[in-house]
Amino acid sequence: MPSEIFGINVFDDRVMRQRLPKEKYKELKQVIDYRLDLNRDLAEVVANAMKDWAISKGATHYTHWFQPLNGFTAEKHESFIRPMHDGGAIMEFSGKMLIKGESDASSFPSGGLRQTFEARGYTMWDPTSPAFLKEDKSGVTLCIPTAFCSWGGTALDEKTPLLRSVKAISNQSLRVLRQFGEYTVKNVKTNVGAEQEYFLIDADIYKHRMDLVLSGRTLFGAKPPKGQEMDDYYFGLISEKISPFMSELDEELWKMGVSAKTKHNEVAPCQHELAPIFSVENIAADQNQLIMETLDKLAARHGLKCLLHEKPFAYINGSGKHNNWNLATDTGLNLMNPGDNPYDNAKFLVFLCAVIKAIDVHAGLLRVSAASAGNDHRLGACEAPPAIISICLGEELTNVLKKISGDIGEDDVVVDDMKRLVDFGVPSLPMLYADASDRNRTSPFAFTGNKFEFRMIGSSMTISWANTILNTIVASVLDEFATRLENTTDFDNEITSIIADTYNNHGRVIFNGNGYSDEWVEEAVRRGLPNYKDTVECVKELISDKTIELFEKYEIYTAEEMHARYEITLEAYNKRRMIEAKTMVIMAEEQIYPAVNRYVMELADSVKVLEKVFDCTCAQKKKLKEYCSNIDRFQRSTDALKESIARIEEIHDEYEKAFKIKEEMLVIMDQLREASDELEQSTDLNQWPFPTYCEILYDIQA
Structure with a gap:
């Protein structure tokens, strides 16, 4: 049991x-x-x-x-x-x-x-x-x-700053709560529930893919005929091959006190998800590391390999780590939960506004908390949120802020306090109360009723770093709000003023629509929201004067520690990219080229034989010509990548190196992959040197 x-x-x-x-x-x-x-x-x-x-x-x-x-x-x-x-x-x-x-x-x-x-x-x-x-x-x-x-x-380490940030947000939350007459509260906790997505593939297949072993993702691989477009894998029957693994995973985690609650197939083939119940933040961070360790260890026991890379396969979903976050007192009050009376609602709205302002003012810093070479491939597509930081509150809550701020328009509908009943139109099915807002999968930071869900963190990343940042930026705004409340002579009016100021000055970060649309990208520019598309674009946020001043004020990081974070982020990015590029060259020269060269010789020999028997071999000659042309393009891209690697290795400045990798080397890597994938689609599968997507994802043998 x-x-x-x-x-x-x-x-x-x-x-x-x-x-x-x-x-x-x-x-x-x-x-x-x-x-x-x-x-x-x-x-x-x-x-x-x-x-x-x-x-x-x-x-x-x-x-x-x-x-x-x-x-x-x-x-x-x-x-x-x-x-x-x-x-x-x-x-x-x-x-x-x-x-x-x-x-x-x-x-x-x-x-x-x-x-x-x-x-x-x-x-x-x-x-x-x-x-x-x-x-x-x-x-x-x-x-x-x-x-x-x-x-x-x-x-x-990751734990020390996290514990410092927990102290900072607790202290500032207590200051605000004291102004609401909450004197029995002794500390405020940040609670986190981190959902973990991952892929499971056959261990023997994994061993035959050098790119998966060395870089964690497939650097080559043609698009399979079937991906996830049939929506048949999500929440589907867990296979008998995977089910024993999941059962043992639950037991191992339960023994170590990890409250593994939910398990299911995710959207992409071979993709799965595990979700624990909320824990106090530093415990949740420790337990998420345990989850990742246990996934890897148990997969090996079952002849499987767990892939935690954010984008191990092109064309299908990547994996994230949805970070559900809220604030709660030691007396059991969830500060992110709307209350049943004006007093509790006012308190909720003040804390809500602290989050809104923090996310707007420090959007770039929150963005860099989810920045990595792996996550750069994931953000912005296939259910991953876009790189533009925004908050989804839902229309009802947004309109409450509008109304208090005097910004309600004729087209805005203010929903009353009565919960809406949903009737399914089937007598045997019960009517249910609807939530105040729908869920928005395209929002990087969404309010989901009594918590926020930060969806940008990559599946292989620690949650400590992002939560350290989130705690600190919210603490800084609570500090400001507490000072205003402590110095006011009209408490109720100051509450209204805080809400109105937040919405009028920072409401630009609220967006309840489709984050994937081109219209939102254009609208975000008009609103002045930053759009850091990748790690290289946002990494300097770590050493901006605003960031260093923030962390030093609340004693989370020193300037020296932040500069170290900056260097570590760049070094990790550059090393991972160079491993990927060098792996591509090895696979291209030692696996793909010998295979396609053998196959092209077979094609040439078959043309010679056919010419002796038939007068016309147009189709065969055309295929041979196209195949040779693709080999030439493949070889040119391989040579270009080798030259790019050599040039970049001569660069000593880590940021300059990262910029060159992004602007030059990644472009060439994409060109090499495209040329290889075309060759894969026209080569005898029995001669292709490593397992294809069909073999990995669907166990279809050549």
């Missing part, structure tokens, strides 16, 4: 209550709930209880589990064993070991914050995220979620 195994591998509240002395349990709960400092005496007691619990579950090692700036997680395993003088050994785990570990800080991306000879880095226990056990073929390991910083205290 799921209820019997859920959380059995987590050192959660149930275990702490059972294994810790009553007073120490209360003390630790205070540390966790109110993010207080952890003293050494308490750490010793917790460490001993945690060790005994882990060993009772079969653990022999522990690791400080952290999120360096490469998008993955990292862990160094240490055994509990301590040798004794008499030749025996004891199992030891002290408070010092729990609180702090040490790792090589120069071997992870640092953007210049660390030099090769500056190796010392520290991992520090995050008591707000529970420890858990990992089970695999190597045994059982106690994993302790930690932050990671350099010897000098500089953040080298």
